[in-house]
Amino acid sequence: MLLLIEQLLNGLQSGLMLFLMAAGLTLVFGVxxxxxxxxxxxxxxxxFACAGVAAATGSFWLGLAASIxxxxxxxxxxxxxxxxRLYRRDHLDQVLATFALILIFSEGTRWLYGSFPLYLNVPPSLSGSVTLPGGIQYSLFRLAIIGAGLLVAVGLFLLIGKTRIGVQVRAGEADREMIAALGVDIGRLYTLVFALGAALAGMAGALVGTIQSVQVGMGEPVLILAFVVIVIGGIGSIKGALVGALLVGLTDTMGRVLLPSIFDLFMETSAATSVGAALASMAIYILMALVLIVKPGGLFGARA
Amino acid sequence: MSAAEITAAPTGRGGRMARAQIVNAALALGLIGFGLGAWATGETFLVTLATKVAILAIAGAGLNLVLGFGGLVSFGHAAYFGLGGYTAGILAHHALNYTPMFEWPVLFEGTTSMPVIWLVAMAVGALAAAVIGALSLRTTGVYFIMITLAFGQMIFYFAISWPAYGGEDGLPIYVRNGFPGLNTLDPIQFFVLVVALLLAVLGLIAMLARSRFGLALQAARQNRQRLMAVGIRPGGVLLVAFVISGAITALAGALYADLNRFVSPSMLSWHLSGELLVFLILGGTGRLFAPLAGAGLYIALEHLLGGVSDHWQFFFGLLLLGVVLFARGGVIGFLAGGRKHG
Incomplete structure (x- = not known):
């Protein structure tokens, strides 16, 4: 039971980090x-920015600011x-050009930093663990990430829902010619939205990099998970991204813990472990397929 | 825009079409000539490199059927490539280790016969494409790209976490599978076999493109509503194309496994899906021979740039970016002129 709650928290944490990634992707696509x-x-x-600055200055917080x-x-x-140059092109050109950017960024980073993973230290004020109600020991840093993720999510909803910029972003999704005609500098707005999405991704990278490791290619598995998230949530919807991210984070984490022990009930342990692990690795994609069968446009999507 | 060159040839936009055919013939003869020349001068490595180009061109041709003609941007074709590879690997693994693959309903001990392996690989690829296609084709546009990518990743992670056939480490094929009457371990004989398959696949696609089915497929790319108005359901046409495409790419995967005598999850990775797309854009989207031109250029660059710098992908990324932004016709568009659909 304690393990279960701990894993729920881990799922929440990975879901919120996915949300930071998916929010940028879905905004960029939507707008x-x-x-x-x-x-x-x-x-x-x-x-990498966080690891570099933290190593140079000794301060994780400066590193985090640098990452953003x-x-x-x-x-x-x-x-x-x-x-x-790609907004007016078809999706194939966008895919290929951004695929080229991946090659450039990944190989460029490998050139600068080498292939070995870097490790970030958890800041002293957040190291160690806390005892939660019910006697669960949980990493303070992961708890802080959950808090940070929730704060950013609330901030993003307020930004999109309540501010002038948010109004422009939503108007840009609805009709870009119209808001350009109303005197909004659409080029600047696009750059701003893109940089905002990038900042969220960079923050997620620094936080997750601290728990795991910092290495070339670390963004790719997360990118694909974020795609799954926005397909489930509906492209263009921030609310969909949040719900989808939490669903994917929890399904992935809980699947890895629960499926092997479920199969253990009626199979021998070694077979149960491998079948369970194999199925757990597919769980989120099966979830995505199910959502698609019921709602091809995603849970909160407007168009399919 | 015009239909693909092969369908437009008889309608007589004369010189330009003829030029495209000359380029195509030059590409095919160039590959054959390169392979034979390398063999004649004893450069076995270059024969293997040419074989690799031909195999990747088959994989790209599979993708070209849905992308170039049907307009479907599948970002998960590595799935079929890898499944084909694993089919070859697993069948050979059982045959070489004398461990029955299954005993019910009949005893089956795997096989090392290429024709059998190809058929099984194509059936596996077709089946996977049928399931993935049926789900993915419920969506269009950017959803379709992401979903095919996600299903590709699903199979990738399955291969990594399923330990029976090597998991993350992959599966070696100790002896290259055999073809009746040929010594496939001889690089040039394997090369000739692969080139024959490549030409057969390209011929099949040319034939398909000219058929009623192919015309419907190209109409599905251009305007789905009009296709429906003449009484053809685009979904069915696209799904059939997707299944054929999966089978062709799986065939290439089986050949690739035999070329390397090794199968690993990297054959299923999304990088490979991206590279297949890159072949088509480098070669010229919508052209019959685009996969051959693109794969040839890619492998040549990998070989040449890779010799100059370990970070060749950095420069390749810049080149690809340049091609996408500024030179959309690809190699064949540059050589043969004219523009395919954009």
Whole structure:
């Protein structure tokens, strides 16, 4: 039971980090109609910036700030230099151009930092574990990530729902010619949205990189999970991204814990472990297929 | 825009179409000539490299059927490639280790015969494409891209976490599978076999494209509503194309496994799906020979740039970005002129 609650928290934590990734992707798709494979590279850039600055200054917090700044800057530069030319192109061109960006970013990072993973230290103020009600020992840092993820989610909803920028973003999703006619600088708005998504990805990269490790290619599995999330949630919907991310995070984490022990009930242990693990690795995709059968446009999607 | 060159040839946009055919013939003869030349000068490695180009071109041709003609951007074709590879690997594994693959309803001990392996691989690829296609074709556009990618990853992670056939480490094939009357371990004989298959596949696709089915498929890309208005359901046409495409790409996977005598989850990775797309855009989307031109260029660059710098992918990324942004016709578009659908 204690293990179960701990895993629920882990699922919540990974779901919220996925949300940070998926929110940027879904915003960029919703507003600009662009499919961006290089979003995982921005996640990686955030993690490397955090590792680099934290190693140089000794402060995790400066590293975290650097990760957000570096990813946002990289996002803005890429938007102005490359992405801007792709809005009017078909999806195939977008896929290939952003695939090319992945090659450039991954190989460039490998060039600078080498292939060996870097490790980040959890800041002293957040190291160790806390005892939760019910006597569960849980890592303080993971708990802080959950808190940070929730804060960002609330902040993002307020930003999109309540501010002037949010109004422009939503108007941009609905009708871009119209808001351009109303005097909104649409080019600047696009760069801003792209940099915002990039900053969220960079932050997620730094936080997850601290728990796991920082290495080239770390963004790719997360990118594909984020795709699954927005397909489940409905492309363009922030609410869908949140619900989808939590569903995927919890399904993935709980599947890995529960499926082997469920199969253990009626199979021998070694077979149960391998069947359970294999099925657990497919669980989120099966979830996605099920959602697609019921709602091809995703849970909160407007169009299919 | 015009239909693909093979369908438009008889309608007489004369010179331009003829030029495309000359380019196609030059590509095919170039590959054969390169392989034979390398063999004649004793450069076995280059024969293997040419074989690799031909196999990747078959895989790309499978993708080209749905992408170039049907307009479906499948970002998960590595799934069929890898499934074909694992079919070859698993059948050979059982045959070489004398462990029965299954004993019921009949005893089956695997096989090392290429024709049997190809058929099984194509059936497996077709079946997987039928299931994935039926689900994915419920959606269009960017959803379709992401979903095919996600299903590809699903099979990738399954291969990694399923320990029976090597899991993450992959599965070796100790002796290359055999073809009646040929010594497949001889690089040039295997090369000739693969090139024959490549030409057969390209011929089949050319024939398909000219058939009623192929015309319907191209109409599904251009305008689904109009296709429905003439009484053809686009979903059915696209699904059939997707299944054939999966079978062709699985055939290439089986050949690739035999080329390397090794199968690993990397054959299923999404990088490979991306590379297959890259072959088509480098070669020229919508062209029959695009996969051959693209795969040839890619392997040549990998070989040449890879010799100069370990970080060749960095430069390749820049090149690819340049091609996508500024040179959309690809190699064949550059050589033969004219533009395919955009």
């Amino acid at each position: 600009m109609g662009l499919i961006n494979l290089a979003h995982g590279s921005l996640y990686m850039i955030g993690a 700044a570096a990813a946002a800057a990289a996002g803005a530069i890429v938007e102005v230099a490359v992405i801007r």
